[in-house]
Amino acid sequence: QVQLAESGGGSVQAGESLRLSCLVRASKFTSYNYCLAWFRQAPAKELEGLAVISTAGTRTRYVDSVMGRFTISRDDPANTLYLDMDNLTPEDSAVYYCVADLQGPCTGAGWAKDSRWKHWGQGTQVTVSG
DSSP states (O other), rough: EEEEEEEEEEEETTTEEEEEEEEESSSSSGGOEEEEEEEEEETSSOOEEEEEEEETTEEEEEEEETTEEEEEEEEEGGGGHHHEOOOOGGGOEEEEEEEEEESSOOTTTTTOOOOOOOOOOOOEEEEEOO
16 A cells, blocks of 8 residues: 655746655555656646656656756655756646656656556646746
């Protein structure tokens, strides 16, 4: 059983920054064991994989639309995944989801497909205006 709880969403102006957090609670394994990633879904659009991080935090991958603006990181002693988002635009408005899976490789081909991930959080809303 894995529970993911996102926080940190909100309403900001274009050009501002936000940090999203995701608390990972697992009954059998610690967060160390899980591949972790962030997805988002804007109204009337499909889920979009944004960033993924390996179990050791040594490898990350990003979708082109957020490359250079978003940074994924993990603090396993704190069982927490982060997404630092800079220079936000209205196109970044969406519900953001934290996802987890034991199956590796974490950053292999297909990481951005939503069907690849077993565990999902409830999501946190990010709204960018201006």
